[in-house]
Amino acid sequence: MRRKIIAGNWKMFNNLSETVKLIDELKAKINNEALNCDVIVCPPFTSLETADRTIKGSVIKLGSQNMYFEENGAYTGEISASMLKSTGCEFVILGHSERRTIFKESNELINKKIKKALASGLKPIFCIGETLQEREEGITEKVVKTQVVNGLKDISADDMGKIIVAYEPVWAIGTGKTATPDQAQEVHSVIRNLIAELYSKEVAGNLVIQYGGSVKPDNAAQLLSQPDIDGALVGGACLKADSFFAIIKAA
Numbered sequence: 261m262r263r264k265i266i267a268g269n270w271k272m273f274n275n276l277s278e279t280v281k282l283i284d285e286l287k288a289k290i291n292n293e294a295l296n297c298d299v300i301v302c303p304p305f306t307s308l309e310t311a312d313r314t315i316k317g318s319v320i321k322l323g324s325q326n327m328y329f330e331e332n333g334a335y336t337g338e339i340s341a342s343m344l345k346s347t348g349c350e351f352v353i354l355g356h357s358e359r360r361t362i363f364k365e366s367n368e369l370i371n372k373k374i375k376k377a378l379a380s381g382l383k384p385i386f387c388i389g390e391t392l393q394e395r396e397e398g399i400t401e402k403v404v405k406t407q408v409v410n411g412l413k414d415i416s417a418d419d420m421g422k423i424i425v426a427y428e429p430v431w432a433i434g435t436g437k438t439a440t441p442d443q444a445q446e447v448h449s450v451i452r453n454l455i456a457e458l459y460s461k462e463v464a465g466n467l468v469i470q471y472g473g474s475v476k477p478d479n480a481a482q483l484l485s486q487p488d489i490d491g492a493l494v495g496g497a498c499l500k501a502d503s504f505f506a507i508i509k510a511a
């Protein structure tokens with residue numbers, strides 16, 4: 261049985277005081293609950309240290325939204341894996357569609373970041389997903405497979421145990437349009453079968469594959485009840501403790 265993982269991608273929201281407020285509210289809700297899932301929050305870089313201090317004493321874990329693959333050097337504006345580790349980060353989102361689209365990140369760059377994250381002891385949340393045009397052209401499977409094969413190039417079976425894959429159809433992110441549970445399940449199963457081919461049935465069976473794309477309290481339970489959907493990467497709905505907690509409860 262794979263334990264479900266619910267992660268909140270805060271994107272470019274929340275200053276320091278808002279960070280403390282949101283985590284305190286979430287902690288208060290989670291406090292007395294025996295959860296059936298793991299919970300991760302991924303605030304912006306500037307809030308990581310504060311978030312790490314604020315989650316202390318709770319089950320909430322900390323992740324970042326991006327990093328660069330070099331150890332250090334003349335890379336103005338970038339953040340390294342060891343810097344993230346020093347803030348208390350355990351996870352890092354890599355290859356998010358907003359990074360791929362707005363910041364032109366390629367599968368090759370994402371692969372370098374995944375390798376560096378793993379070598380530094382960070383667990384990648386590796387995002388993949390097709391655009392609306394790609395879905396309408398009927399090439400969803402091909403796009404997702406290319407992202408998996410190139411993004412995970414030269415990653416060992418051992419290291420696969422430290423990776424979470426997040427399937428996020430780009431057309432569903434921040435749009436209010438969610439993939440139906442069947443549509444999501446279909447792609448999750450393609451991903452798991454591909455991992456079985458590339459590695460083994462065991463590696464595929466242990467892999468946590470999250471769904472992301474307008475997950476809300478009212479659609480979470482149905483999505484999370486699919487056999488290959490092992491959690492959610494939540495954007496908009498993680499910015500309010502009430503809605504994020506409702507999704508955690510659905511898991």
Ligand code: PEP
Binds near residue numbers: 428432434435493
């Ligand atoms: C995301 O940012 O990864 C995401 C899925 O956003 P939203 O839930 O707002 O669609």
